[in-house]
Amino acid sequence: MVASRPIRRIDTVTRHLSNATTTVLIGFTLAALACSHSSSLAGGEFPPAVLDKLDPALRHRMDELRARGQSDQRLSVLVRTAADISPDQEGQLERLGMTIHSTSGVILSATLPASSIPTAAALDYIVRIELAKRLKPREAP
Amino acid sequence: MKYPYSMLILLVLAGLFAAQEAAGAQDSRAKLSPRLRMVTSRDPALVESAKRHLRMTINPVSAEPMVDAFVRVKGDPRALEVYGVRVRSVLGDVATAEIPVSVLEAIANRPEVIRIEEARKLKPRLDVSVPASGANGVGLWGGENAANLPGTTGPGSAQSRPLPPPWSGNTGRNVIIGLVDTGIDLKHGDFKDSLGKSRLLYVWDQNTGKECTKQQIDAGTCSEKDADGHGTHVLGIAAGNGAATGNNQPAYRYIGMAPEANLIVVNTTFYDTDIEDGIAYIESKASALGLPAVINLSLAGHLGPHDGTSNFEVAMDNATGTGRVIVAAASNEGNTDNVFPGQLPDFNYPIHASDLGSDKVVDGNVGPTVHFSVPSGSTDVVLDLWYAGADKMGVKVTSPGGSCTAPSSGFQYPGNTTLPFNTNCGQITLTTPTTNVDKLNNGDHEIYIEIQNIGHTISIGSWSFTLTGSNCPPPTPCISNGTFDVWIDDTSSNATFIDNIDYNKTVGMPGTATEVIAVGAYTTKTTWTSSAGAAIDTFGTVKDITYFSSLGPRRTCSNTSNSICTAVVQKPELAAPGEEIMSSHAAGTPTAGYCFANSNQCLDPDGLHVVFQGTSMSTPHVTGAAALLLAQDQSLTADQVKAALENAKSDGNTGAVPNNTWGYGKLAVDQAIATVGTDKHPDPSPNPPANVTAAPGGGSARISWNAITTDIYLDGYNVYKSTNSGGPYTQANTSVVSASSTSFTVTGLTAGTPYYFVVRSEDTPGIESADSSIVTATPTTPSGGGGCGSLRPTVPTTPAGAALFLLSLLLPPLVIHVRRKLRFT
Secondary structure (H helix, E strand, C coil), X not given: CEEECCCCCCCCCCCCCCCHHHHHHHHHHHXXXXXXXXXXXXXXXXXXXXXXXXXXXXXXXXXXXXXXXXXXXXXEEEEEECCCCCHHHHHHHHHCCCEEEEEXXXXXXXXXXXXXXXXXXXXXXXXXXXXXXXXXXXXXX | CHHHHHHHHHHHHHHHHHHHHHHHHHHHHCCECHHHHHHCCCCHHHHHHHHCCCCEEECCCCCCEEEEEEXXXXXXXXXXXXXXXXXXXXXXXXXXXEEEHHHHHHHHCCCCEEEEEECCCCCCCCCEHHHHCCCCCCCECCCCEHHXXXXXXXXXHHHHCCCCXXXXXXXXXXCEEEEEECCCCCCCHHHECCCCCEXXXXXXXXXXXXXXXXXXXXXXXXXXXXXXCHHHHHHHHHHCCCCCCCCCCCCCCCCCCCCCCEEEEEECCCEHHHHHHHHHHHHHHHHHHCCCEEEEECEEECCCCCCXXXXXXXXXXXCCEECEEEEEECCCCCCCCCCCXXXXXXXXXXXXXXXXXXXXXXXXXXXXXXXXXXXCCCCEEEEEEEEECCCCCEEXXXXXXXXXXXCCCCCECCCCCEEEEEEXXXXXEEECCCXXXXXXXCCEEEEEEEEECCCXXXXXXXXXXXXXXXXXXXXXXXXXXXXXXXXXXCCCXXXXXXXXXXXXXXXXXXXXXXCCEEEEEEECCCEEEECCEEEECCCCCCCCECCCCCCCCCCCCCCCCCHHHHCCCCCCCEEEEEECEEEECCCCCCCCCCCCCCHHHHECCCCCEEEECCHHHHHHHHHHHHHHHHHHCCCCEHHHHHHXXXXXECCCCCCCCCECCCECCECCHHHHHHHHCCCCCCCCCCCCCCCCEEEEEECEEEEECCCCCCCCCEEEEEEEEECCCCCCCEECCCCCEEXXXXXXXXXXXXXXXXXXXXXXXXXXXXXXXXXXXXXXXXCECCCCCCCHHHCCCCCCCCHHHHHHHHHHCCCHHHHHHHHHHHHCC
């Protein structure tokens, strides 16, 4: 069943990270991003197990943003978790800069910085992250 | 002493028996609908009131009055014929019958009888399509196809016989219809109740972040608008009440499926994440109100697997459940035109290509090559290709004329992930699967191709992609299956396939989600009267599928350990009217649709309704139907609603069902309702007010009660008086006491006479609660004027009057009155 959640804004730059594991992961990710001169995610800086969790449209969009130096831009995504998310896991995602807007079972509607997506995808309880896709009304001509 | 004890015991037993009998009678009366309870009451006024709404006949033999009704029984309804009941037809456990009024209670007392309801008069909805959806014959409403109603001769005939409220039958009360769309014209009369108040409970605009409550909407402080008109039109089909009209045209010609449903609208950005948020918003509001909700999604997209396994599709499944139903458009890419096959290039959007069963990728071979057309003005063309995870296909994209390719040589295989190729024909990005393990769990591979105006303008013309089954990374073989499906994302471009076109599997997402009901469209009208005169649609054939309705099935994924992949799911589930549907027109928006040559041909003469077409229009017919089912039984699950709706109509046009064009056939609400029985949900009548008190006044009594705050339909209260506690009671107020009031003074009463009062709450359509507790008051003698200073003594002028006057001095209730008179004498 879907439940709405209050929108919470989290400053991803100044927020203290209390979870050491998350800190290490983020540091690793940022370092990897900073050192990468490749124009794409194909350069191998992320293990396949992480990239496998990202849908192609999202990988493409992340590449675009990185090429433009806009990896801090927030993206709307649908995140699938292995099970209903726990408060601890929710807190962990929030520390990555994720804002969860609503949940529908194991699917979260969320926004987060593009730069945080590989780190989030590396978490074991994250199964899949898909970029928000546009639909349209179906009135025929 | 033995004899008196025996008598006492007998009296007690008799009392207990009588009480039990009375309780049993009360239980059996609960099986009667409110109007049948009224017609069997001992109050002549109630009986007369009920008779106005009942279809009555006289038995030619016994001369007894008979009432036309539905009876739901456990067992054979014909067993009731011993009571003089004339059973006409039996649908499952429901029978239509004529029942002598005198035996209604006796029949209701039989244990096998579950419920008896009177037959209810139908009214036209959306003039043609709603009746065509089977909303007749079971006390339901009907809509956009008056041509199918008895006594009508064709489209537009409903215009001569408007049937205004009060509503009767199942109108979707106590169910929320949620709309996630382009917004709503809040001022449109089709969404206001008989008191002129909005039927919208909440509006949330995701584009502005603003939320409006019903109070704000009624106060006129909500700025929400529908700048497109699509949402207003869609909601009119699902739930408009047809009240809006203008230019001296009759009202109530275009009544939606569930004209008394509660409404919540989300004006969305059309991103799937926001759509999910919108659904969460509607469902949270519905939960707070304790009401079921049906959510209408007249929208679709083609970027994704189309197999039920994407996050968006799974989110939709998760959002359904008990009292939670989602209905979505099948989409408009079917090209099922039977009138001018192949002659509608402007209307023909081939956005799906496949191996077609005979053009598979073969291990060791190169091919096939699939061409697609990129029209001028394209800035972003996206293709999404899916194939079985056991295969490893290579892909190459070629520009018109072959001047640009990506990759520049050879093919890109799984493992290369995302690579942009900057060419003189635009930037071509190929994203291929990284490994053979698909975390999406559908067991398949996805190739994502995007051509953008980056570096260079996209070349216009015939592009192609070529697949290959040779030279893939080890291990080999590359191909064991060879099938593929590819869709063009039609939200980013108007590109279309040129070859390998496959109109099957064009049901869009989220219509492909397992629990979502996907709706195709058929034609119920091709001519209508417009503000520009007679209008005609030459592309449709009445009763046949529309030329645009998307076709199933959904794509089958290959992970046999995933229950979504192994589930047998019919897509679309059914078809509903979707061509030339006249419905609510949002002020200031274009009158689009088919009438691009003369937009006035789409506008009704009243200026407030407009013709649109599409599966966007067929979807709300089913949404309204689902609302009617939930109004009938709020405990229904999404699966049960879907199963009920799949009891659709088939005919010569549908052929054998289910099939990938019609699903289970044409929407038939009457048949669906029959499968869930009648009114399992408790009577939706409002509760009577509590804590009723009566205070005597001069020739009057002031009746007070506690406000009812939990009934969103509450219209107000009615006060009834009687000089006998057992009635009959007559209404004391001439117009309903406002819902915001908690007292009413009954005047014109006889001083010294004890009066008894009851209060009933009333819902907007005139449905009353049961009586409140009885209260009593004995009015005093009225004072002489409108204020103390104007009071004058009433001087008896006859001996009898003088005697009464003197006697009155001895009666306590009059003492104060006399003293006041004396004081001012």
